[in-house]
Amino acid sequence: MKQKEREPLGVADQVASIYSGTGGYLDRIKVERVGEFLADLRVRLHSEHQDLLDRIESTGKLEDADEEALGKAIGAFVDDFGPDFDEHGDPVEAGELGSSKSSAKDEPKADDQPDSDASATETQDETAEASAAS
Numbered sequence: 431m432k433q434k435e436r437e438p439l440g441v442a443d444q445v446a447s448i449y450s451g452t453g454g455y456l457d458r459i460k461v462e463r464v465g466e467f468l469a470d471l472r473v474r475l476h477s478e479h480q481d482l483l484d485r486i487e488s489t490g491k492l493e494d495a496d497e498e499a500l501g502k503a504i505g506a507f508v509d510d511f512g513p514d515f516d517e518h519g520d521p522v523e524a525g526e527l528g529s530s531k532s533s534a535k536d537e538p539k540a541d542d543q544p545d546s547d548a549s550a551t552e553t554q555d556e557t558a559e560a561s562a563a564s
Contacts, residue, residue, distance in 0.1 A: 442483040443472050445492055446500060455504045458513035471507050479503050 439447070447468050450456050459467050475483055482499050486492060492500070516522055 439472075440483075440487055441490060442486040443475075445486050446471065446475055446483070446504070449492070449497075449500055450504055453501055453504065455501075455508050457519065458508055458515045458517070459511070460514040463514065467508075467511055470511060471504065474507050474510075475503060 450468065450471065456464055456467070479499070482496055482503070485496055486500075513522055
């Protein structure tokens with residue numbers, strides 16, 4: 431496990447990082463993005479699951495309940511981070527899985543799309559007006 435010189439990770443952060451790999455969560459992330467993923471994961475865990483990290487840090491153990499909670503937290507973060515591969519190892523296309531790379535909420539819904547006939551008519555009208563003005 432890589433750590434910056436003179437900036438060692440705490441036990442809980444090491445456990446979370448190692449568990450990400452051994453639990454298969456990193457299988458969905460491209461190798462070149464693993465460092466970013468782990469750094470962002472640590473930030474998320476410290477902001478949303480500090481109690482879990484404190485228990486791991488103080489006991490030096492990963493109890494069954496904490497292991498389950500850690501797995502859920504990491505799994506949710508994988509989806510938020512934007513996985514590169516689906517559960518089967520197939521590449522994820524932009525917009526799939528509602529990933530943060532291209533969220534489904536950012537894409538227009540079918541109801542939001544203009545009627546293609548109305549849009550074409552408006553464009554023709556604008557073109558005709560521009561031609562008449564010149």
